[in-house]
Amino acid sequence: MSDAYLEDITTYLVFIGTPPSLDPSVGQHLQKVANLGIGLPADESVNPAEYFTANNQSGLDDAFSKIVVQARSCLFGENGWRVVGESTIELLGSACESINSGQKVLDIDFPCDVYTPPQIR
DSSP: OOHHHHTTOOOOOEEESSOGGGSHHHHHHHHHHHHHHTTOOTTOOSSOOOOEEESSHHHHHHHHHHHHHHHOOOOOSSSEEEEEETTEEEEEHHHHHHHHTTOOOOOOOOGGGSOOOOOOO
8 A cells, every 4th residue: 555545645656658568567567556546555466556647638638537537436424415516415424325326215305495306296
């Protein structure tokens, strides 16, 4: 585990250049660094961390998009929810943990009439 990960800092690896498959030792090193960045043992091989390669702007955009998806979390230390977009809410703290552990019912109170749920008949 890396020192950064022990401080609750997750890191993701983006290799910019020729794909490492041309030199296996480079690929092995990159895999170890990627594993450590998400808290895995350096030599994890059963379920290793994903690392990203990019040799152009499109590849870099793709890598960052995938990283953003992986880095999303709904744990912010508080309970409840917050609005993160026009049609998206994010669950926080114990609310998120309940849903992730299998709770099937979600009740949300919207303040100040910001949203009126449709009537179910």
